[in-house]
Amino acid sequence: MPIKIPNDLPAFDVLTREGVMVMREDQAAHQDIRPLRIALLNLMPKKIATETQFARLIGATPLQVEFDLIRMSEHETKTTSAEHMESFYRPFQEVKTEKYDGLIITGAPIEHLPFNEVTYWDELCEIFDWTQTNVHSTFGVCWGGMAMINHFHGVKKHMLDHKAFGCFRHKNLDPASPYLRGFSDDFVIPVSRWTEMKQAEIDAAPGLKTLLGSDEVGPCLVEDPAHRALYIFNHFEYDDSTLKEEYDRDVANGTAINVPRNYYPDDNPSRPPLNRWRSHAHLLYGNWVSEVYLTTPFDMNLIGQTSTDWRR
Incomplete structure (x- = not known):
């Protein structure tokens, strides 16, 4: 939550430069509050595990959040019961007239496919474009982030x-970013993918800014202000x-797989x-929810309009 301090207090400019959530007095006096609407477009096969992981992070802030679950309209999952999907998920075509403060688009285990060979690619592109008119801030995760940055920038x-x-060490490349409040200079993040985005190609795309990166596994977190998105x-x-479950599954199936690096103590899978x-997971998603709260319009009908910072 932001701290309200006098505009002319010397700490105001110092904390603002450091990325601390500072609110002007006049801003606080006119602030309206309502629950945030945040949706999860869940593309993962293990729907229940994935929705629990993200709900845990989104629900850890003091803000009231309405958390909706969305699925692709035509694609049917084979690994989650039809009863669960019918009870808790709405197809995109049913919600596309609605507006959301935030949307998370998960990864999907289809990295080996070219984007345009994914069976639901056309509808996913429709969703990407829909975020520009109906979603204030979008968070694309793993394959979902790669697909979105490819759609908008051709990366x-x-x-x-x-x-x-x-688990690979990553560097904080922009400590003043509001999304990285409280982040250490370096830290570990779980990685599990067969694909990568190249930093040089991200740098060549106008307007993109890499916030987190690794010498070993490349760029990690990219901000796209023009599309109000993080990847x-x-x-x-x-x-x-x-990671243990993924490793054990591959071993049981006889699939060639390395022991996940820097994950088990002494890289010993028996431990x-x-x-x-x-802690950094909660920081990142808490910071994102806080930024959504600070910048989204109180009137949800205004979501998707030109201004991207409603604090001004």
Whole structure:
């Protein structure tokens, strides 16, 4: 939550430059408050696990959030019960006349496919375009982020010769960013992907800014102000055991897989893994929710209009 201090207090400019949530006195006096509407477009096969992971992070702030679950209209999941989908999810075509303060688009286990060969690609592109008129801020995660940055900027995904798998050290490249309030200078993030985005190609796309990156696994978090979007290619939302479950599954199936790096103590899969990213996961998603709260219009009919900062 923001701190309200006098506009002319010396700390005001210092804290603003550091990315601390500072609210002007006149801004606080005229502030209206309502619940935030945030939706999850869940493309993962394990719907229940994924919705729980994101709900845990979104629900950790003191703000009241209405959390909606959205699915692709025609694509039917084979790994989650029809009863669960019918009870809790709405197809996109049913919600596309509505407006949301925030939208999270998850990853999907279809990295090997070219984007245009994904069975629901046309509807997903429709959703990307819909965010520009009906969503205040969008957060694309892993494949979802790669697909969105490709749609809007033409940035390509590239296949890796081996899976990036484990917990990798990342650098805070923009400590003053409001999305990185409280972040350490470096930290670990779970990574599980066969593809990558190249930093040089992101740099060549006008308006994009990389906020988090790794010397080993490349860019991680990219801000796209023009499209009111963030793209993250790695998995802060993962539970303690998610990488273990992926590793155990591949071992059981006889699939060639490396032990996830820097995940198990001493890289020994017989030992219980330690969660070393939980605090930064809550920071990132809490900061995003806070920015949505500070910048979204009180009148939801105004979402998608030209201004992207309603604090001014």
